[in-house]
Amino acid sequence: MNARILSSFSPQAEQGTTIPLLLVAGLVAAGIALLLIPFLGSQTLVDVTFRTCSLVILAASWNLMASAGLISLGHSAFFGLGSYAGILTANLLAVPFWLSLVIALVAGGVLGLSLALVTARLRGIFFAITTLALSEGLRIIAVMLPDLTGGAKGAYLAAASVPSQMTVNVAMSVAAILACLGVVLVFRSRYYYALRAMRANEHAAQMIGIYPLKYRVGITVLSGAMASLVGGIEVWHGGYLDPGIAFDLHVTIMAQIAPIIGGLYTIVGPVLGSVLTIFLGDATRLAFGHIPGASLFVFGILLVGCVLYLPHGLVGIFTRLVRSRAALSQKKEAVR
Numbered sequence: 643m644n645a646r647i648l649s650s651f652s653p654q655a656e657q658g659t660t661i662p663l664l665l666v667a668g669l670v671a672a673g674i675a676l677l678l679i680p681f682l683g684s685q686t687l688v689d690v691t692f693r694t695c696s697l698v699i700l701a702a703s704w705n706l707m708a709s710a711g712l713i714s715l716g717h718s719a720f721f722g723l724g725s726y727a728g729i730l731t732a733n734l735l736a737v738p739f740w741l742s743l744v745i746a747l748v749a750g751g752v753l754g755l756s757l758a759l760v761t762a763r764l765r766g767i768f769f770a771i772t773t774l775a776l777s778e779g780l781r782i783i784a785v786m787l788p789d790l791t792g793g794a795k796g797a798y799l800a801a802a803s804v805p806s807q808m809t810v811n812v813a814m815s816v817a818a819i820l821a822c823l824g825v826v827l828v829f830r831s832r833y834y835y836a837l838r839a840m841r842a843n844e845h846a847a848q849m850i851g852i853y854p855l856k857y858r859v860g861i862t863v864l865s866g867a868m869a870s871l872v873g874g875i876e877v878w879h880g881g882y883l884d885p886g887i888a889f890d891l892h893v894t895i896m897a898q899i900a901p902i903i904g905g906l907y908t909i910v911g912p913v914l915g916s917v918l919t920i921f922l923g924d925a926t927r928l929a930f931g932h933i934p935g936a937s938l939f940v941f942g943i944l945l946v947g948c949v950l951y952l953p954h955g956l957v958g959i960f961t962r963l964v965r966s967r968a969a970l971s972q973k974k975e976a977v978r
Contacts, residue, residue: 669910673819680811692811692879694920695818696872700893701900701912702825703868709834709907710861711841715770716777717869717897720750722888723780724870725877726791729799732878739805743813743874750870751863758862762855765844781889796884799877810879817875821868822913828864829909837861838907869897899941903948905957914956 679691700717707714724746731737731745761772784791791797828834836857839847844854877883896919904915922944923937930936948955 669822673822676815676819677812680808680815688811690920690924692814694916695814696876697896697900697916697920698818698913699821699868699872700897701904701916702821703865704894704897705901705906705908705912706825706828706861706865706868708901709829709841710837710857711765711844712858712862713766713770714773714865714894714897716773716775716894718889718891718893719773719777719780720753720866720869721873721876721893722777722784722885723753724750724873725883725888726784726873727870728874728877729797729883730790733797733800738803739809739813739878742878743871746870746874747867750873751867753870754862754864754866755859757866758855758859762858777889777891777894781885784885784888792884794884794886796882796887799881799883804881805878807879810875814872814875814879817871822909824864824868825912826909828861833857833860841907895941899945901955902945903955905955908955908957911955911957918956 676691676695680688683691700721703720704714704717727746727749728742731742732739737745757773757776761769764772785794787793788795836847836852839850839852840854840857848854873888880887900915900919901912902915903918904913905911919941922940926937926940952958954961
């Protein structure tokens with residue numbers, strides 16, 4: 643029996659999954675703030691919060707798949723499908739805002755289910771390339787159906803009853819809070835340890851009684867539904883959609899950068915990474931807005947630095963600080 647796989651079922655096996663009480667209090671306070679900002683914050687703060695919540699959900703959904711060893715290079719497929727599900731049901735069927743979000747959620751889950759079943763025997767780079775092909779395939783389909791999607795020219799939201807921007811902002815905040823709660827439930831359950839065992843060695847995981855397809859389906863459906871929900875909300879916020887926006891590779895890149903910077907395979911990593919990514923992106927645009935691609939250059943340097951020197955991201959720094967402080971306290975106690 644593979645000792646490395648068996649160790650995956652130990653709650654102590656994963657650094658960063660034990661949440662200090664202070665951190666839990668901080669997350670609760672952040673959730674309350676997210677609900678209040680759309681009502682009390684300035685327009686700039688509301689806009690930044692909306693974009694941060696959007697990235698938090700995307701990053702958390704990508705991180706869930708990565709936790710099972712499923713690296714997605716086409717996460718924009720879920721985002722784009724959710725966007726089109728939202729705008730098409732609103733324009734063609736006069737579906738109200740909240741119901742369109744449910745439809746986007748279901749559409750993403752169905753796409754995730756299909757992806758998991760079709761790629762049941764694919765792993766590593768082969769799975770990653772398949773997700774990239776899926777995103778590009780959906781983009782081409784959207785372009786080739788101008789009567790339905792508007793084609794390359796795109797389509798405007800023409801719903802009979804358009805909600806206020808405050809309602810849309812609150813929806814994104816609520817979605818981010820629910821997504822974070824869902825991630826916590828997954829990471830604090832035995833389900834997560836099965837995912838971690840699959841990431842370490844899927845064949846060995848099978849030998850100890852884990853059925854990989856069941857877990858792949860579950861995590862891909864959840865991840866796809868989360869990303870599609872973001873797309874469904876975003877289209878109501880922007881009011882316009884075309885294939886380039888819906889299936890933009892930039893969506894996938896940002897969903898990858900945030901958890902890598904914050905800390906892969908952790909609960910708070912995608913949140914910390916999203917906040918830092920949005921801050922750096924805005925700061926770069928203010929300082930070097932006249933230079934095309936300046937923000938991508940900064941993100942590239944930061945990404946390489948994290949991979950080489952901070953493989954556990956910001957969560958790794960926090961973990962080392964806590965352990966150093968604990969070790970120092972033990973030394974002081976030993977001296978006494």
